[in-house]
Amino acid sequence: MPRPFTPKVITANDLLEGDVIYYTAKDSWSRSLSEAELITDEAEAQLRLLAAERDALNVVGIYLTDAKPGTDGPEPVHFREEFRRTGPSNYAHGKQEALSNV
Template structure:
């Protein structure tokens, strides 16, 4: 028996900058909060195919599980949580703006 489909987002890395990006309904965003949450398996597969074909913009596109019980999607796997927070090097990326580090 197949596993039930859970909500997902399409994620990848920006080709030029290497930043983690998420597919939105109209393009790409560096914010998981702006990601398009996909709840239909066929729709998710189509959106992933679209992402993989954007070889001039993204690399390594895949579907990532998210929890949608709150206001914004939350990663359900440690790897995705780590990626959403930005690079572990505080000198650049999303963590550069954090005041508590």
């Protein structure tokens, strides 16, 4: 018996900068998970993934990942996606460097 569909977001990496990015409802990419489109229908998820893959010259590693609704937009379900969202594991560069200067 197939597993029930769970909500998803589309994620990838920016080809030039390597940043984690998320596909929005406006057919654009954002570096913020809160701006990602939360897809609740399996057929729609496949169609949106095809739309995102049209931008393959600018992004790499496009895939659907589980997410859940949150107060500020979609939130990750798995540790891996939480880790990707927060940036590199050291404070020398990336999203975490900006947070260390606050």
